[in-house]
Amino acid sequence: MPRTKVYEAVTERLEILDTEGRVDAALMPEIDPSRTRDLYRDMVLMRTFDTKALKLQRQGRMGTWPPIKGQEAIQAGVALAMGDNDWLIPAFREHGIMVLRGVPLHLVFAYWAGDERGSSYPEEVRCFPVAVPVGSQWQHGTGVGLSLKLRDEDAVAVTFGGDGSTSEGDFHEAVNCAGVFGTKTVFVIQNNQWAISVPLHRQTAAETLAQKAHAYGIPGIQVDGNDVFAVYAAATEAIERTRRGEGPSLIEAVTYRLGDHTTADDASRYRSEEELEEWEGRDPILRLRRYLVEQGLWDDDQETVLLEEAASWVDGQVKALEEMEPQAPEEIFTSMYAALPPHVVEQMQSLLEEVRS
Amino acid sequence: MPRTKVYEAVTERLEILDTEGRVDAALMPEIDPSRTRDLYRDMVLMRTFDTKALKLQRQGRMGTWPPIKGQEAIQAGVALAMGDNDWLIPAFREHGIMVLRGVPLHLVFAYWAGDERGSSYPEEVRCFPVAVPVGSQWQHGTGVGLSLKLRDEDAVAVTFGGDGSTSEGDFHEAVNCAGVFGTKTVFVIQNNQWAISVPLHRQTAAETLAQKAHAYGIPGIQVDGNDVFAVYAAATEAIERTRRGEGPSLIEAVTYRLGDHTTADDASRYRSEEELEEWEGRDPILRLRRYLVEQGLWDDDQETVLLEEAASWVDGQVKALEEMEPQAPEEIFTSMYAALPPHVVEQMQSLLEEVRS
Amino acid sequence: MSGQNAEGRALHAVPEVATEKLTIAQAVRDAMLEEMDGNDRVIVLGEDVGVDGGVFRATEGLIERYGPERVIDTPVAESAIVGMSVGLAATGFRPIAEIQFMGFVYPAINQLFGHAARMRNRTRGRLSCPMVVRMPYGGGIHPPEHHSESYEALFLNTPGFKVVVPSNPYDAKGLLVSAIRDDDPVLFMEPKRIYRAFRDAVPAESYTVPLGKADIAREGTDVTLIAWGAMVRVCLDASEVLARNEISAEVVDLRTLNPLDRETMIESVVKTGRAVVVHEAVRTGGFGAEIAAQISEHALLQLEAPIQRVTGFDVVFPLAQNEKHYLPSRQRVVKAVEKVLAF
Amino acid sequence: MSGQNAEGRALHAVPEVATEKLTIAQAVRDAMLEEMDGNDRVIVLGEDVGVDGGVFRATEGLIERYGPERVIDTPVAESAIVGMSVGLAATGFRPIAEIQFMGFVYPAINQLFGHAARMRNRTRGRLSCPMVVRMPYGGGIHPPEHHSESYEALFLNTPGFKVVVPSNPYDAKGLLVSAIRDDDPVLFMEPKRIYRAFRDAVPAESYTVPLGKADIAREGTDVTLIAWGAMVRVCLDASEVLARNEISAEVVDLRTLNPLDRETMIESVVKTGRAVVVHEAVRTGGFGAEIAAQISEHALLQLEAPIQRVTGFDVVFPLAQNEKHYLPSRQRVVKAVEKVLAF
Ligand SMILES: Cc1ncc(C[n+]2csc(CCOP(=O)(O)OP(=O)(O)O)c2C)c(N)n1
Numbered sequence A, B: 001m002p003r004t005k006v007y008e009a010v011t012e013r014l015e016i017l018d019t020e021g022r023v024d025a026a027l028m029p030e031i032d033p034s035r036t037r038d039l040y041r042d043m044v045l046m047r048t049f050d051t052k053a054l055k056l057q058r059q060g061r062m063g064t065w066p067p068i069k070g071q072e073a074i075q076a077g078v079a080l081a082m083g084d085n086d087w088l089i090p091a092f093r094e095h096g097i098m099v100l101r102g103v104p105l106h107l108v109f110a111y112w113a114g115d116e117r118g119s120s121y122p123e124e125v126r127c128f129p130v131a132v133p134v135g136s137q138w139q140h141g142t143g144v145g146l147s148l149k150l151r152d153e154d155a156v157a158v159t160f161g162g163d164g165s166t167s168e169g170d171f172h173e174a175v176n177c178a179g180v181f182g183t184k185t186v187f188v189i190q191n192n193q194w195a196i197s198v199p200l201h202r203q204t205a206a207e208t209l210a211q212k213a214h215a216y217g218i219p220g221i222q223v224d225g226n227d228v229f230a231v232y233a234a235a236t237e238a239i240e241r242t243r244r245g246e247g248p249s250l251i252e253a254v255t256y257r258l259g260d261h262t263t264a265d266d267a268s269r270y271r272s273e274e275e276l277e278e279w280e281g282r283d284p285i286l287r288l289r290r291y292l293v294e295q296g297l298w299d300d301d302q303e304t305v306l307l308e309e310a311a312s313w314v315d316g317q318v319k320a321l322e323e324m325e326p327q328a329p330e331e332i333f334t335s336m337y338a339a340l341p342p343h344v345v346e347q348m349q350s351l352l353e354e355v356r357s
Numbered sequence C, D: 001m002s003g004q005n006a007e008g009r010a011l012h013a014v015p016e017v018a019t020e021k022l023t024i025a026q027a028v029r030d031a032m033l034e035e036m037d038g039n040d041r042v043i044v045l046g047e048d049v050g051v052d053g054g055v056f057r058a059t060e061g062l063i064e065r066y067g068p069e070r071v072i073d074t075p076v077a078e079s080a081i082v083g084m085s086v087g088l089a090a091t092g093f094r095p096i097a098e099i100q101f102m103g104f105v106y107p108a109i110n111q112l113f114g115h116a117a118r119m120r121n122r123t124r125g126r127l128s129c130p131m132v133v134r135m136p137y138g139g140g141i142h143p144p145e146h147h148s149e150s151y152e153a154l155f156l157n158t159p160g161f162k163v164v165v166p167s168n169p170y171d172a173k174g175l176l177v178s179a180i181r182d183d184d185p186v187l188f189m190e191p192k193r194i195y196r197a198f199r200d201a202v203p204a205e206s207y208t209v210p211l212g213k214a215d216i217a218r219e220g221t222d223v224t225l226i227a228w229g230a231m232v233r234v235c236l237d238a239s240e241v242l243a244r245n246e247i248s249a250e251v252v253d254l255r256t257l258n259p260l261d262r263e264t265m266i267e268s269v270v271k272t273g274r275a276v277v278v279h280e281a282v283r284t285g286g287f288g289a290e291i292a293a294q295i296s297e298h299a300l301l302q303l304e305a306p307i308q309r310v311t312g313f314d315v316v317f318p319l320a321q322n323e324k325h326y327l328p329s330r331q332r333v334v335k336a337v338e339k340v341l342a343f
């Protein structure tokens, strides 16, 4: 009767690829070598367009941009684990996986350059638009996961958010409801240790974010987010689990935001040079290259070709961006409703008159 | 390196007094016999005024009333563990502990009878008004706990809410922030198994509510909420802990709402006779009486006297309620601001003219 | 999906839905039944909407008929109710979300305004949120704190949303059917004070009352009373009183607040030359201001007197005992009419 | 408490606070410094207000001066920021909460309206919530989505709250000092578009600009322009243009939206006979409607033309590229004035 245990569980952390490029063979998921190279290509591509976006921003050809540098392994690993019909529900630092899921890069650029058409993805791309209000997207992840479950569709919803977003009430409601309804949702936290200037330990007193899963009665796991194999293995397990109808789960991927919060931020105001350097040493791209080279799957020539290809592909996307016709002024009205009510039409006409005069 | 444990979660449950009135001597907190009798008196008093309120409501002398029947042990036990200067931040089913903390019963009645003055407690009573928006009060508990910590005051904030309220985002934000700031807050969940018609397992997939503490890096414990000794022991431990500056904690007290959700509800629509009967057998008052009788601390004569005393005290409070002058019409305006702005004064005057004409 | 009605309608022995005389609460339920029968992507979710049938019984019997996959009891989490609805609606469902009382809609505001109202615009039409958010609103039933509020003004400065408020059973059903079929999010406010106050003849089959069209609830020539929801009856009552004094009041029941039927409203005011707007919400910043502003803008020269607003006061909605001092009454409407006539 | 200033002021070597020429952002910071020096129950909390000094640097240097117990970096949780402030304020503190952008205030609405605005009334004065909620609002800086909104109308149908919007550095400091000293919750909206646009001479010591008093920013006789925040400058600019055409515009800077200084506003309109209200928020249901309604109510016979509202359109605030089509401009104000004059 007295003091009894009513709950006992553990939270685990998965690591497979170390900073030197060595893998734990026992845990290494099966990925064929060409796919491993693709993973590397994906990550380099992300780094390339992220760097380009920063440059465009400095040149005044891009608005505020939130860089993804350092977080490429999470996005490449999860993308590889997803199936064709799965839905992606991003926050705002998921350009990498969005592009891998089929969102044209020039649209991603257009969005951040201040053009709404950047969120109008091709019909077949199952991806929600960027969610700027921190944490709000978690609820959509649950809703889409419930939708897929109710329709008994062979697809899952994968939703992303940052460490900071786990402090919002919406995170809690979403994951809790996913547990209750057994939705087909996988929650991926990109724990990059900072929410603008606020470090993780000021965000929560919990030792890990993965352990928050205990609050919801669903599985949670922490992975080294700079280790693409660990991310891929954990994401595959979580996605397959929910695909089989066994319910939602939570992945905390520990990484580091190597860049500023956005181009409007200066991270040196609040974090140390040393911390940054330490994490630069854990760069997920470096690490995977070491592995590939070690395995004889990659060499300098391939690297040179890849960098060139990536740069030229990105340049093509910038060109596509710049070739977009400017939005017509009336487009601020035309998508407000399925059928525009009279007062909106009236306002639209007044703007058109003004523009024409 | 591979798959490592990063967190081990254990949640315990405390029970001391069983349904037959026997205690686990090893766990039994020290309470002197006269205080134990007081605990019993407190619980009987609650039952008495709760029953009276239902009667008043049926007679049209009271508005909607949320009964506390079955939840008396939690409120008596926590009240006993609190110190004079501690703050109470209730939800809406805490009339028992509110009265024990010094809120005059006739004011509690006045509030539920639709009179705002019912939330204007005497200056020395450190108690927030009832919070009807589910879960919102948790945030105030954190705020008051932070206030007490910042002022280094020898007092703690004890805040209450129901099982349903743990699903609201506010619960999460509040407990998480309490953890981050190490506020002097004790969170008490009255898990009465139902949120109106929704049973606990539709509220969360977590096996216990106590385990939600793992999400916030603070201690959590489950207690048998119909066992006043377990409640008192756990509350004392939690309150003393935070009083010493060791941070917040969470108590889940498992109980059962023996009555309807409110007088506007009919619980037989959604839950079974058997479930109700089973829990009536676990009545916290019955259980404590058995213990007292067993210990030779209580007899039928004392019971008779107590019931009479309780009834007459409650009648006195009803009288006090009915002797309250009706609120003046202008009172809907007078407390809107510290100093009424002109438009409010104007509106007040127009009402007064109307009332006078 | 549970699939009970892949073929359309009434596969089971069902509670009688096709009554002649329905209350507003029953008409609301009837609309949901019809639409759920007709379209299996229509689902209902909210607190206590399932087994309990809703605290006002508006969803009574739905879970028995459609099962727990289409009639979903949710945790107490309003942001989730709407947030999940966004996910459901954007991927093909037509959720009808219930917020138990309008006083509890605040936690859902972020999802309503930050997402539901914007999804179509921000994706330039690629995704949208066809959903209805039903909520009982308004005073008059003496419930506890936070249960009597009228927050429509909050929703009327947020484009992307439609806002609908029926005042009688016939409109309640027809407007709710329109709302469910609408391709954009609709806030459907139900005047709980008159949920059961009276019955109307309501056709058994599905029919629509168009969104965005006001109704002339009573014709008149001397003054225009403009109202919605429970206040329409207060205006009709006041019109009776006025009629005894040979004053002919026209009552415009707006029915939809966004989009607002400016034409009908202005036409009436142009005819009568005088207007009184009546609403339960707090005066300052209430939607009455918008109505007054539009009338002044479009009919200034026809106005024979300043528009009067009969509204709640700028105070927190009082608890039961003082509620009578807050709510616009027939007398206050009559007095306002006398004032505009005496100007 | 950290106690650094039990004695009152300036115990440490501090960043220079007593400048002559300050921007609005600096004036805001200055007001907080003065009041934190003067009253150790004044504390600041919000996202990135500490080490980072706020994303607009309005709290720069405060944490160095007052320590992390009075300048509190919070988790990303707006409901908690306000909800904790309620607990703090009701027990003796005067929190200044920062919401990083007005676009992110939605999650805090429940705590703001459901509690902060009501605490005094519902306890009949026993407890109260003296707190300031600062938030940058409005368009013009081309940030990402949700960063440009003007949601004041939401706050103006909620009694218990005061709403203040400065348009220049002098007022910003004086109004914020008043807000901090006010015994009720005050929403303090900061026009981020002009945070750094210009400088004013600002006295080094504490001074107050009273809440509830409008300012005649420019005197004129032909038309009254009514505005607040960043739109005051747009009106002043328009007045210059109009002056060149011999049109004399009076500009009323409301400064406080609740309580509204009706007297000053009406007096001006009575004098000029014409009014144009200018705001950034969406048109329908915007606070311009309330202003128009009040003017029509109290000065109908003096109005020589319908009041014009120059506002944002009824659309989601556009992203950067189309923002220019949304925001009220000098030209639109001039056009509206021409219209009221031609009526
Ligand atoms: C509701 C809301 N509050 C505040 C902000 C401002 N803001 C943008 S990003 C951010 C920090 C987010 O941190 P995290 O979730 O860790 O994501 P990261 O930026 O690190 O990817 C904040 C506070 C916002 N966008 N939405």
Ligand SMILES: Cc1ncc(C[n+]2csc(CCOP(=O)(O)OP(=O)(O)O)c2C)c(N)n1
Pocket (backbone or CB within 6 Å): B093, B132, B133, B134, B135, B161, B162, B163, B164, B165, B166, B192, B194, B195, B196, B257, B261, C047, C076, C078, C100, C104, C107
């Ligand atoms: C924000 C909000 N949503 C909904 C309601 C309506 N409501 C009142 S009590 C309640 C259930 C609360 O359940 P629980 O927290 O378990 O408390 P209990 O009633 O069991 O004591 C609900 C949904 C409310 N008051 N506030």
Ligand SMILES: [Mg+2]
Pocket (backbone or CB within 6 Å): A162, A163, A164, A190, A191, A192, A193, A194, A195, A196
């Ligand atoms: Mg982060």
Ligand SMILES: [Mg+2]
Pocket (backbone or CB within 6 Å): B162, B163, B164, B190, B191, B192, B193, B194, B195, B196
């Ligand atoms: Mg409960």
